[in-house]
Amino acid sequence: MTISASTLFSAATGTGGTQMKVPFLDLKAHHAPLIDEFDGAIREVIESSAFAGGPFVERFEQEFAAYCGSKYAIGVGNGTDALWLTLLALGIGEGDEVITVSNTFIATAEAIICCKARPVFVDVDENTFTMNPAELKKSLTARTTGTLGDAGCFSFYPGKNLGAFGEAGAVVTNDAELREKIQVLRDHGQAQKYYHTLVGWNCRMDGIQAAILSIKLPHLEEANLLRRERALQYNQAFEGIEGIATPFEADCARHVYHVYAIRVQERDEVRRFLEQKGIGCGVHYPIPIHLQEACRSLGYTEGAFPVTENLAEEFLSLPMFPELTEQQTEYVASCVSEVVGVEALV
Ligand SMILES: Cc1ncc(COP(=O)(O)O)c(C=O)c1O
Numbered sequence: 001m002t003i004s005a006s007t008l009f010s011a012a013t014g015t016g017g018t019q020m021k022v023p024f025l026d027l028k029a030h031h032a033p034l035i036d037e038f039d040g041a042i043r044e045v046i047e048s049s050a051f052a053g054g055p056f057v058e059r060f061e062q063e064f065a066a067y068c069g070s071k072y073a074i075g076v077g078n079g080t081d082a083l084w085l086t087l088l089a090l091g092i093g094e095g096d097e098v099i100t101v102s103n104t105f106i107a108t109a110e111a112i113i114c115c116k117a118r119p120v121f122v123d124v125d126e127n128t129f130t131m132n133p134a135e136l137k138k139s140l141t142a143r144t145t146g147t148l149g150d151a152g153c154f155s156f157y158p159g160k161n162l163g164a165f166g167e168a169g170a171v172v173t174n175d176a177e178l179r180e181k182i183q184v185l186r187d188h189g190q191a192q193k194y195y196h197t198l199v200g201w202n203c204r205m206d207g208i209q210a211a212i213l214s215i216k217l218p219h220l221e222e223a224n225l226l227r228r229e230r231a232l233q234y235n236q237a238f239e240g241i242e243g244i245a246t247p248f249e250a251d252c253a254r255h256v257y258h259v260y261a262i263r264v265q266e267r268d269e270v271r272r273f274l275e276q277k278g279i280g281c282g283v284h285y286p287i288p289i290h291l292q293e294a295c296r297s298l299g300y301t302e303g304a305f306p307v308t309e310n311l312a313e314e315f316l317s318l319p320m321f322p323e324l325t326e327q328q329t330e331y332v333a334s335c336v337s338e339v340v341g342v343e344a345l346v
Contacts, residue, residue: 022319022328024280025159029323030223034215038165041211050207053187060210061170063217068152070172072179075205076186079155079169083111085203086151086171089181092117097143101131102288102300103308107155109289119298120144121290123305127248129261132307151178156213161227161258162220168209226322227257230329234260234318237333243340245314259284260320264340267316273339279332282317 031038050056057075065073076082092098096117100108103124112119122135156168171182181198184191189200231247238244245263249255261284264270271281288308290300302309318332 018331019278020328020331021278022280022324022332024282024317024319025321026323027158027163027321030321034219037215038212041215042208045207045211048207052206053204054207056207056210056214057205060205060214060217063214064154064170065172067217067220068172070152071174072172072176074171074173074179074182074186075210076169076171076182077203077205078167079153079157080107080111081186081201081203082153082155082169082171083107084114085182085185085201086153086178087111087115087117088185089178090145090150092145095143096145097141099131099136099139099144101308102290102305103129103285103311104289105285106289106292106294109295119289119295121300121305121308123307124311126307128250128253129248129311150175156209161224161256162213162216164209165212166206166209168205168213170205223322224256226324227260227320228255230320230324230326231255231257231260233326233329234262234333237330237337238262241337241340244336257320259317261315261317262336263311263314264316264336265314267314270336270339271316274332274335277335279335280319283315284317285315286312288312 045051045056048055053075061073061075064075065071074085076085087098092112092115094116096115097120098112098117099120099122100112101124102121109119120139122139123132124130125132151171151173154162154170154172156162156164156170158164158166173179173182180191184198185200186203187200188202189196189198191197235246238246243264247255247257247261259282267283271283274281288305289295290298290304291302291309318336319328
């Protein structure tokens with residue numbers, strides 16, 4: 001089924017002529033109410049010269065650990081560092097297999113490969129889009145290491161629900177030994193200045209990023225609730241429309257909608273139509289990791305993970321951020337319903 005140019009044209013003129021601009025993400029609107037606090041915090045860091053690691057990072061680590069309900073948080077340079085250092089600290093290395101999904105950002109596989117271990121991909125669940133536990137069980141071997149819940153890794157990339165003003169990440173854990181090892185690894189393997197007990201790397205968090213994150217963290221819950229409200233509005237608007245599959249929230253989970261991804265056929269045409277209507281969209285992600293050129297040597301071929309590969313063709317992320325208004329959401333939903341409805345008739 002193809003959406004023709006003329007169909008697109010009639011759909012494009014079918015919403016009563018009102019055209020709105022709806023960005024995919026609006027960080028400027030998100031930061032505007034806190035701008036004076038950010039200015040003050042940056043000045044404080046400049047005055048104390050605590051730029052790399054130091055008291056602002058330590059304060060944020062305590063706040064973030066408390067927020068996550070874990071004993072410790074270790075601030076690092078970005079989410080990729082968090083994954084890599086955690087694997088290193090757990091002793092993952094050559095000959096080990098780490099089970100993960102291909103329906104994710106490449107950093108997941110990079111962190112494993114950079115430890116000299118092998119990523120073993122498994123397919124995702126059709127509903128949750130996260131790892132299918134039955135597939136996980138099938139892939140366990142004597143070389144699979146680790147268990148569930150030793151540590152959690154976070155990215156504070158600017159567009160995330162809790163985003164820095166540049167790069168930042170963190171590991172949370174309840175394991176004191178693991179915490180200490182990651183603290184040493186993130187700082188060139190030194191527990192004491194210029195005494196290096198391990199070969200590490202420079203993965204420290206910046207003082208300015210920590211100070212910014214400390215200001216934003218108390219607003220995270222409210223921002224997540226606003227995202228959930230907009231997601232509910234989308235869900236209700238799409239209810240009963242054939243051809244639009246909305247995100248699923250498992251009973252055991254609370255979705256915080258970093259992205260609001262629907263599934264539609266002819267995704268690229270639908271995306272083009274929405275862009276013509278002034279709506280920014282994203283695709284997370286167009287090529288699964290096992291089919292990326294960088295991972296060719298792992299030996300996976302097309303068809304290995306059917307659910308993941310279907311999702312990569314059908315996923316479409318709609319505008320989602322706490323400041324998205326009810327009117328904007330309504331406009332996006334009506335444009336999506338319109339174009340997908342037209343497609344169903346073709
Ligand atoms: C699932 C996942 N893992 C890891 C990362 C990497 O985080 P960072 O960009 O902070 O290194 C990202 C970033 O988008 C991600 O989405």
